Each structure stands twice: as C-alpha cells, then as structure tokens.
Amino acid sequence: MQDISGIPSAGQQLINGYGDGGFRVSGVKYYGSVVVLPEKTLLWDVVAIANLSVESLNALNAADVKVEILLIGCGATMAFIDTDIRNSCRDKGIVIDAMDTGAAVRTYNVLLLEGRQVAAALVAV
Template identity: 85%
Template sequence: MQDISGIPSAGQQLINGYGDGGFRVSGIKYEGSVLVLPEKTLLWDITSIADITVDSLNTFDAEDVKVEILLIGCGTNMAFIDTDIRNACREKGIVIDAMDTGAAVRTYNVLLLEGRQVAAALVAV
C-alpha cells in the first residue's frame, strides 16, 4: 500500500494509503472503491470507470455536503468521464477532474489541507 501523509484538522478525512484493492482513510481500512467527503468516507459500489453514472454520484446530494471539486480516480489510468455526468455535476456547481486513482488521492489530500471544498470518488486499484 502506498503511504500518504499529512496533518488534517479534526474530523477531516485524509487518505493515508491506497492499493491492494482498497484505501486507508483517517486510519480506517476500506476494501473496494470509496467516496471520500471532507468529513466522511463511504463505500462506493463501483469496480471500474464504466460503472459510474449520474445516480452513483448522487451521494453528494444525500449527504448534504457542499463540494466544489470532485476528483474522480479512474483506476490505474485516466479516463474520460461521460458528458452527461459532467453536465449533471456542473448543474450542481461541481467541477469534475478525472485522473488515475493515485493522482486523485494525492490531489485530494493537498486540496483538503488547503481548505478547499473537495471530494474524491475513487476506483480501487
């Protein structure tokens, strides 16, 4: 598992590591893909980038979390996100940035520690 470090504020979800089919977020191990919100991490029933739909990202509405940037970790390689998904998020004021999962993890941590309103939807590698 790749180790990532940093010092978050109380309650913030910092991604400590990724790989081996899961993630370690704020010291807790998660198997499979995850949605990491600033103060909560949820399991995400996605196994590949092809599984992502508008509905699979509706969690942000249900959790009543203000997110401006959504990083999508696409797995081992960056992939393009469907225009319908991008448009649905844009209508909610959310900008999507897709990249490989490792880059998404690192970028999420940096933006979180900068105080940005960021979330990550991460496909496990």
C-alpha cells in the same frame, strides 16, 4: 499500499494510503471503491470506471457539505468522463477532474489541507 502523509483538522478525512484493492482513510481500512468527503467516507459500488453514472454519484447529493471539486480516480489509468455526468455535476456547481486513482488521492489530500471543498470518488486499484 502507497502511504500518503499530512495533518488534517479534527474530523477531516485524509487518505493515508491506497492499493491492494482498497484505501486507508483517517486510519480506517476500506476494501473496494470509496467516496471520500471532507468529513466522512462511504463505500462506493463502482468497481470500474465504465460503471460510472449520474446515479452512482448520488452520495454527493446526500452530503451535508458543499462540494465544489470532485476528483474521480479512474483506476490504474485516467479515463474520460461522459458529458452527461459532467453536465449533471456542473448543474450542481461541481467541477469534475478525472485522473488515475493515485493522482486523485494525492490531489484530494493537497486540496483538503488547503481548505478547499473537495470530494473524491475513487475506484480501487
């Protein structure tokens, strides 16, 4: 598992590590894909980026926090996100940035620690 370090504020969800089919977020191990919001982490049923849909991002709609940036960790390699998914998020004021999962984890931590309104939808690697 790749370790990531940083000091979050109380209650913030910092991603401590990833790999081996899961993630360690704020010291808790999650197996499979996850959606990480600034103050909570949810299991995510997307096992491959090909399964990504507007509906699979409904966890963001239920979030109590305003998300401005959504990082999508596509797995081992970056993939393009369909226009309908991008447009759906844009209509809610959310900008999507897609990259491989490792890069999304690192970027999420940096943006979170900067105080940005960021979330990450991460396909497990």
